[in-house]
Amino acid sequence: MSDDNMIPELRNFIAREFLNGKDEGFDATTPLIEWGIIDSIAIVTLRDFVSTRFGVEIPHSELKPSNLSSLTTIASLIARLRVLQS
DSSP: OOHHHHHHHHHHHHHHHHSTTOOTTOOTTOOTTTTTSSOHHHHHHHHHHHHHHHOOOOOGGGOSHHHHSSHHHHHHHHHHHHHHHO
């Protein structure tokens, strides 16, 4: 699955779980941490979703702002980890 295919699924999940379904103005480059959309507790939920939906375990060392700053960076992280974990 390409980054472009992961982004809509990640967007839908984050909108549903953390934005009460309100996704107006929320796109692939929205700064998730900076805008307070995800926080430390949300990161755990997101990590569980990624594991279940995409079959990728995100190691604790990869749970850093540079990897979780937007949907684009999260999708890139998943793609990179998918290669490493296969």
